[in-house]
Amino acid sequence: MYVAVKGGEAAIANAHQLLADRRRGDRSLPAISIDQIVAQLGLAVDRVMAEASLYDRELAALAVRQARGDMIEAIFILRAYRTTLPRFGMSVPVDTASMKIERRISATYKDLPGGQLLGPTFDYTHRLLDPSLLADEPVAEPLRRTADGSSMMRVSDILAGEGLIESDGQMPEDHVPGDLTREPLEFPLNRDLRLQALARGDEGFLLALAYSTQRGYARTHPFVGEVRIGEVEVELDIPELGFAVSLGPVQVTECQMVNQFQGSAKNPPQFTRGYGLVFGQSERKAMAMSLVDRALRAQEFGEDIVAPAQDEEFVISHSDNVQATGFVEHLKLPHYVDFQAELDLVRRMRAEYDARNGIEKNETIRDAAE
Amino acid sequence: MDAIKENTGTAVSERKRAMGLLARASTEELQAGWLVIEPKPEVHPVRGPETGLVMVRGRIGGGGDPFNLGEATVSRATVRLGSGEIGHGQVLGNDREKARLAAIFDSLYQRPEHRSAVDLLIDQVESRIDAEDRKHAEQTAATRVDFFTMVRGDN
Incomplete structure (x- = not known):
């Protein structure tokens, strides 16, 4: 009952x-x-x-x-x-090539056009706790140097010039980009839908998977072709006007991961790529995303699927931390009735076991839930 | 589509620039700009102001086919002047008053007697943004790595 x-x-x-x-918290603090x-x-x-x-x-x-x-x-x-807001439309795809760069580094080319710009990075800090932050000490203005305004060529374009890297990802003609907020996921997914899922995926989960590929669970031999952080314009088509207008800038982090060669009878050997694009400044996430994107393309390149990071259904089904926390945390909600049923079952099984083995029935401690 | 025919060539690129800069203006800049508009025109709301979402798209590999990156909040408004011009405002974020003011300025931009006031406002916004961008670019340029090679002597 x-x-x-x-x-x-x-x-x-x-x-x-x-x-x-x-x-x-403490009301004496602002x-x-x-x-x-x-x-x-x-x-x-x-x-x-x-x-x-x-x-x-x-x-x-x-x-x-x-x-x-x-x-x-x-x-x-x-x-x-x-979920409470209506959707006005889809933006024109942002152009990361014309990004206003705040940071841009390449691990593959030392002297690339536009140079290596470190920007506001934690890299090369000593990760020593800084007691000066305990006191609100004044912080010096950053130094300036004349910006030469040279364009920041994408590293993938440098390699593409020699024909040594696969092209940017193309979908079949007339393909409409999938949207997981509108349609339930059906595996196998196209790469566009995977990238949407990865872009919103949990940083820790993607980081661990990316790490697993480096440790040998689906080796992809990666190099950071480029990481860039900066602002891109978001443009929206206004149907009443018949042209697109800018809504303002958003900051994104992009990672082009260059991976080891693929070649076949038809295609010459060339580098392959993984791609990461994330809102805000988050290069750990963008790098992890690009490694996992590449690993998930195993089938496309005819690679053996031997590791978790290559298993699309496993990765994408578990990358969303809101879904994950919902299902894990629901366990703490009342399960009194479910548990009562299991308790009855185990009691019956135990009674049968005891009877079979000639054990006398102990005085049962009445269950608190009864 | 007469509306599209009207909006050809330079008229389109000028209005596109104006609307883009109005989207980048702060609410305070728009309010200050509104104060100096004389005479104040009759403005009727047509749609909004309202806040919703735009799905921001990226491109696979940076330059390939589009994918859905994630949404952004956008506020928008459409207004009509007493004289009939329709103005649209659409800005990132939750600030509906900013969207409404941007729409008003977009409509005023189409009125010859207000054009110079709107031009003044958007030029100010543009110079502010340019100055900020330059500052950031120069701060970033100071973090540029100047590689040099250590020559190891033979003896």
């Missing part, structure tokens, strides 16, 4: 009030503002935007604050918010 149990309402309301109190989170915890904000798949720094910062800094909770909140 199913019996509905009530009585949690007051406890839930009180728990949420307690949560609000703990979130605010509350942290959304502007401060955007300005000073920018990379946390970027991660929330990327994995919520919604570019809006203020809302992402609000979500971070509301979630007390719990990133996956913040991503969940922002995802939920996006």
Whole structure:
């Protein structure tokens, strides 16, 4: 018999009030503002935007604050918010070649056109805790140097000039880009849909998978052809006007991973590629994405599928941290009735076992749930 | 499509530039620009202001076929002047007042008597953005690696 149990309402309301109190914390300290989170915890904000798949720094910062800094909770909140909004349309594809560069490095060419621009990087820091940040000491203005304004040629274009790398990904003619927010996923996926899933995938999960490919579980022999971070214009077609207008810039991180050769009777040997593109500044995520993108193309290149990172259904089905946390965390919700059924079953099995083996029945401790 | 025919050539590129810069203007810049518009025209709302989403697309490999990267919040508005001109405003983010003001300026841009005021506003926005971009480009340029080779002597 199913019996509905009530009585949690007051406890839930009180728990949420307690949560609000703990979130605010010590009242003698000033509350942290959304502007401060955007300005000073920018990379946390970027991660929330990327994995919520919604570019809006203020809302992402609000979500971070509301979630007390719990990133996956913040991503969940922002995802939920996006479902309340209508969709106006699809942008013109952003042009990363004309990005306003803040950082651009290549591990394959030392002297590439436009040069190596380190930008605001953690690389080459010593990862020593900096006690000067305990006090709010003034920070010097960054140095400036005349920018020569030379164009930042894509590394893939340099190799393409020699015909030594595969071209940018093409889909069949008349292919409409898949959208996993509109259609349920059906495997196998096209690469466009995989990239959408990877772009919103959990950074930790993709990082671990990418690492696994480096450790030998689907070797792809990668080189970072290029990582670039900067702003690109988002343009939207306005049907009433018959032309596209700019809505403003978004910051993205792009990674071109160059991988070892493929060749066949028909195609000459050439480098293959993995691609990563992520909202905000997140090169760890963009690099991991590009490694996993390449690994997931195993079938396309006739490679043996031997490792988790090559298994599309496994990777894409488990890359979304909102789905993952929902299913894992639901286990803590009341399962009293399910458990009661299992308890009855195991008691019966145990009684049969005891009877078979001539064990006398012990005095049962009445179950708390009964 | 008469509307499309009208919007050909330079008229299109000028309005496109103006709308792009209006989208980059801050709400304060637009409000200040509105203060100096004289006489104030009659403005009727046609649509919005409202906030929604635009699916931002990237290209596979950077230059290949499109894929859906993720959405961005966009606020938009459409207004009509008493004299009939329709203006559209569409800006990244949640600021509906900014979208409404951008739409008003887009409609005013089409009125000869207000054109110079709108031009002044968008030129100011453009010089602000150019100055910010230059500053960032110069700060980035200072982090450029100047490789040099250490020549190892034979003795």
